Amino acid sequence: MRELVRAYQAFESYTDENIRQLGLTSPQFDVIATLGNTTGMTMNTLAEKTLVTKGTLTGIVDRLEKKGFVRREVPEGDRRCFVIVLTPEGEQLFEQVFPAQIAYIKQRFDKLDSSDLEEILAALKKLRSIF
Numbered sequence: 001m002r003e004l005v006r007a008y009q010a011f012e013s014y015t016d017e018n019i020r021q022l023g024l025t026s027p028q029f030d031v032i033a034t035l036g037n038t039t040g041m042t043m044n045t046l047a048e049k050t051l052v053t054k055g056t057l058t059g060i061v062d063r064l065e066k067k068g069f070v071r072r073e074v075p076e077g078d079r080r081c082f083v084i085v086l087t088p089e090g091e092q093l094f095e096q097v098f099p100a101q102i103a104y105i106k107q108r109f110d111k112l113d114s115s116d117l118e119e120i121l122a123a124l125k126k127l128r129s130i131f
Contacts, residue, residue, distance in 0.1 A: 014108065025060075032090060032097065035094070068090075
């Protein structure tokens with residue numbers, strides 16, 4: 001179990017370093033990446049997909065809104081809630097940082113051969129299935 005935690009921490013540390021160089025925090029990147037290629041999401045849906053509590057997510061969205069990357073829209077059919085959408089600047093940021101982050105991560109995974117990747121994937125699927 002300890003090795004799984006260490007692998008997760010190493011992955012987070014590695015990816016967080018690049019995200020910071022892109023000018024974002026990890027939670028901000030998660031929100032931008034989750035909203036990318038969508039028409040927007042309610043805070044509830046966004047919280048579920050990013051695994052961030054709604055209270056924390058409000059602060060993240062507030063900061064991204066101040067930077068001009070997201071905006072809150074009230075849907076016509078339901079004025080009780082709002083949808084978080086990427087602004088044109090947010091879309092541009094997504095198109096820049098998402099591929100950059102994938103390429104950055106891919107550099108590490110390219111060090112593994114295909115049989116190693118298949119074994120890791122199978123083990124992760126098996127692990128997920130027991131929870």
